[in-house]
Structure formats: C-alpha cells, structure tokens
Amino acid sequence: MIPLKDKDKPIIRKLLDAGCCARCILRFCCVAVQSAYRLSYEDICRELSAFVRDSEKEQTHDVTIQTQKDDPPQKKLKLENSQAGEHDTSAAATVTAECGRDTAGASVCVVCLGVLQDFCNHGFAKKVAEAVKAENYEIESLVLSVSLPAQLSVREHSCWLHIKKEVREKSMCLGKDDVIQVKEAFKWTLQTMVSKELRVPVLANSPFEVAVGFTHAETDADCHFLATTCSDCFKPTKNKLSVFTRMAVVKALEKISDDKFCRNFPCPPTKPSTECSPQDITCLHGSVFVAGRYNKFSRELPQTPWVIDGERRMEGSVEELIAAPLLSSFRAEGFNFSSSGREDVDVRTLGNGRPFAMELLNPHRSQFTKAEIRQLQEAINQSSDKIRVRDLQIVTREAMSRMKEGEEEKTKSYSALIWTQRSIEKKDLEFIENIKELTIDQKTPLRVLHRRPLAVRQRVIHSMSASLLDCHHFTLRLRTQAGTYIKEFVHGDFGRTKPNLCDLMQTETDILELDVESVDVDWPPAVPE
Numbered sequence: 001m002i003p004l005k006d007k008d009k010p011i012i013r014k015l016l017d018a019g020c021c022a023r024c025i026l027r028f029c030c031v032a033v034q035s036a037y038r039l040s041y042e043d044i045c046r047e048l049s050a051f052v053r054d055s056e057k058e059q060t061h062d063v064t065i066q067t068q069k070d071d072p073p074q075k076k077l078k079l080e081n082s083q084a085g086e087h088d089t090s091a092a093a094t095v096t097a098e099c100g101r102d103t104a105g106a107s108v109c110v111v112c113l114g115v116l117q118d119f120c121n122h123g124f125a126k127k128v129a130e131a132v133k134a135e136n137y138e139i140e141s142l143v144l145s146v147s148l149p150a151q152l153s154v155r156e157h158s159c160w161l162h163i164k165k166e167v168r169e170k171s172m173c174l175g176k177d178d179v180i181q182v183k184e185a186f187k188w189t190l191q192t193m194v195s196k197e198l199r200v201p202v203l204a205n206s207p208f209e210v211a212v213g214f215t216h217a218e219t220d221a222d223c224h225f226l227a228t229t230c231s232d233c234f235k236p237t238k239n240k241l242s243v244f245t246r247m248a249v250v251k252a253l254e255k256i257s258d259d260k261f262c263r264n265f266p267c268p269p270t271k272p273s274t275e276c277s278p279q280d281i282t283c284l285h286g287s288v289f290v291a292g293r294y295n296k297f298s299r300e301l302p303q304t305p306w307v308i309d310g311e312r313r314m315e316g317s318v319e320e321l322i323a324a325p326l327l328s329s330f331r332a333e334g335f336n337f338s339s340s341g342r343e344d345v346d347v348r349t350l351g352n353g354r355p356f357a358m359e360l361l362n363p364h365r366s367q368f369t370k371a372e373i374r375q376l377q378e379a380i381n382q383s384s385d386k387i388r389v390r391d392l393q394i395v396t397r398e399a400m401s402r403m404k405e406g407e408e409e410k411t412k413s414y415s416a417l418i419w420t421q422r423s424i425e426k427k428d429l430e431f432i433e434n435i436k437e438l439t440i441d442q443k444t445p446l447r448v449l450h451r452r453p454l455a456v457r458q459r460v461i462h463s464m465s466a467s468l469l470d471c472h473h474f475t476l477r478l479r480t481q482a483g484t485y486i487k488e489f490v491h492g493d494f495g496r497t498k499p500n501l502c503d504l505m506q507t508e509t510d511i512l513e514l515d516v517e518s519v520d521v522d523w524p525p526a527v528p529e
C-alpha cells in the first residue's frame, strides 16, 4: 500500500498528463517510504490508477452534496461533471499507458528520462551484479553511487514549477526540497536489488562503491539556456568535458527566477523519444593501508625507483620489493609508499628498521587474518636478501598520520665508518665522546640543492661514541635529531655545515660507510611473534 493522501490527487493528475512516470509521481508526492519504490512498476501503476479512480467517485459525490446544499443551475452541474469525468478518464488512460511501459514501449518519462522506469528493476540489477562479479572483488558490503545527466535537474525544476501553482492553491506545505530526488528513489530500489544479487548488505559508508551512470544525448542541450542567465556558474574546469556539470546547473537553477525559467524552458518538459543510456558500471574499493618496518641491507638499493631523465639508474627499490607480494595478495591496482624519512642508496637501515606504510589502491581483496599477514611478511622476507620486513599489519588511514607526527623531533641513531687524514689514537676519540647536545648549522647540502631550496637548518647531535679500527679509521656512532645530514657533518660540505667533524678533530675526515641503526618512531606498534 502506497501512502498517498487526498491532497496528492490534483498533483497526480497533473503529473500524469505531463508525462511523468509512476515513480516520479511518488517522488513529487513526497512519498518517503522506500519500499513503495521497490514495488514493480506495474504494481505502482495499478495503485495509482485505483487511487485516481477513487477520486472520480469522490468528486461525483462531492458535487452531489454540493448540488443538494446550494442548488446551483443544472447546466453548471453537468459541465462540471463532464469535465471531471473527462479528466479522470485521461488520467486513468495515462496510468494504463505508463503501466505498459516495460513491455509495450510506452512513453519515456519527461523528468527521469527512463531512469526510474527501465533501470529500476531486477533485470538491470542483475546486469549491475554481473558487472561487479566479473571484477572478482571479495566484498563485505556495498554502496551504490549514481551519476545522472545534468539536464535531469532542469527537467525536475520545470516539473516542479508546473505543479507548484497547484500545490499553492491547495495551500499544501510542499517545498521543492521535500520532493524525493531521482537519485534517492533510484538507490532505494536498485541498491537493495543489487545487494540481494550479490548477497552482501548495503552500508552507507562501505569502502566498496559500485558506480552507475546515465547519459541522454537527445536532451543534452536542455541546460544550455542557463549559461545566459548565470555565466558565473559555468566556468571551464580542467578535468570536465562540459561546463554543464550537475553542480553548476543546480547553482544556476537556484539563481534563476521562475518567470525567466518558464520563458526559456517548457513547463512541463517536452517528451523525449529515447531513454537514458547506461554507462559502464565501475567498481572501486577504498584503499587499504599496510604498515611495518623495513631493514635495508644493501648499499646498492634505492628506497624508491631511481630514475633520471626517464632512465632507470639502478635496478629495484625498497618500495618495489615490499609492494610486489602485497599487490598480488590484495590484488590492488597500484600503491603509494611512504616512510618515516629515507636513507640514501648507499646507506643501510639496520636495527628495528624504518617505519613505512603502503597505500594499496583499489584492492580486490582486503580482509586478511593475522596469520595471512604473517605469511605475507615471510614472502617479502624471502623474496630478496636486500630487505627484511617486520611488524607488518593493516592500519587505518587515520593511524598513518602518526608516522609523520613529530618526525622532526624524533631521534635517529647512526653508525659510520670514518677515515681521517692524520693518524689518530684513542684519546682523539675520547674528546669526541665528551661532546653532548652539539648544535650545528647545516646549509642545504650541495648534493640535494637541485631538489631542495637553499636554507640553513639547525640540528642537534645529542651524543657520539667511537671505536678505533686503525690509525686512520674508526667507527662513529651518533644519536641525532631526525633530519641531520650525517655525511655533511663528517666531511663539512665545503664549510656549509658548521661545526663539522673536521673542525672538531682538526684534520680532514671523510665518511666511507653509513648505517641507520634506529629510527625512534613508536609506530606502527610491534606485532608479537
């Protein structure tokens, strides 16, 4: 049973005459009961037509009562009766014609251009479901998104103006915003059907979105007159094919006066001869984020692909080694790697490793057990001797920010192999070990000047310790503020880092090898073995 009210009757009649489909009539009658739209098109028609016929009886009844009370001239009564009769007959006829829509190919709705007629049924829901199945996603829920031709808003507005007068005369409090949107009515119907076909629930914030779109070339020009009334609304944008976007059209419709609209566009809208064309059905699963820590044991492996002038300078990279097993297990379309800082190609990352996060784009699978994630970690570990991964886990997008949080304040520990020009002994190193909380000024290093602006940064070297290897070599361990350029601190970068190790030791020093020993960011949380 569709909850229609007596006050809706004149509106229903008018909409039927204008060529509105049954579901659009429910929308304009502000029927907000979702199940009403899910009835078959034939059932909605049957109810509407019964409702209109009821009204015929009532009207005759009303007139009879009126006749008895006021006793108007016989002639007028006859006229009224025949008019009402004619009207009802035509409305009922329209309902019947619209009911034949699915089979007999009756007229296409002037407002929704067929979206709520031929695309709101099990047949189309099956098609959508098949398209989703073909993509082979493993999903737990879904949400439908619909993109409609912009001119639908123009036609909706026209139809609204057409019945607005009627609504006002009956002093019914019906505003344009109370009208159920085509998009809503379509979703209420199709989303439920697709959900049943795929056996997963609908979830408003589901990460899995099925997008259905429609176009209608025949009426594309419907929007064009709006450009002359609101030129501000239609500015070309880079990514859009047409300036007549739905947003722009809605904005223009808010500005245009009713009079001006009616002078430029037929109210009600003209009848189209074709229905909308459905576009390709597309699926998108929201990103999944995987975090962990990596070790890098090679001095010939960049963190990210090293490409200069379009040419690859070195095979492989940390991100690719980690990404490969993840991409194939999550069946993702791509990835976006980020980490807490980075090391140079020739620098190893030892200790507990460096925190990283991998955004997996459009994953076709997103649910993994802890054991499966562990297997993935092992697969990464075994894929190469150059890297190892620990604490691998699925995290939320929000948690990702904790990796970058306070990055500058964090401490990093390094170990470096140092060469000295002058011969040194143990006591030279004791001097170094006594230096605490040393503040240094670092001009942007020459080697990164091509990609970073020239600036002077202050960094703190919290502490150092050293062990002698031979009279020209020692191992230097440093605990520093994140972002300290260690190589430049050692060789001085032509005086661009002050003070530097050469100044402190009063000899030329150079760095032969560098390892990151620890990155003190306590994210992601450790995963117990």
Ligand SMILES: *[C@@H]1O[C@H](CO)[C@@H](O)[C@H](O)[C@H]1NC(C)=O
Pocket: 336, 359
């Ligand atoms: C990759 O991540 C960055 C930073 O989080 C973001 O700005 C960018 O849009 C992402 N790229 C993709 C393809 O998602």
Ligand SMILES: *[C@@H]1O[C@H](CO)[C@@H](O)[C@H](O)[C@H]1NC(C)=O
Pocket: 295, 374, 375, 377, 378, 381, 388, 389, 390
């Ligand atoms: C991968 O290697 C890391 C570092 O050696 C180790 O801690 C972790 O347990 C390994 N994980 C698996 C599953 O092999």
Ligand SMILES: [Zn+2]
Pocket: 020, 021, 022, 023, 024, 025, 109, 110, 111, 112, 113, 114, 115, 116, 117
């Ligand atoms: Zn319609």
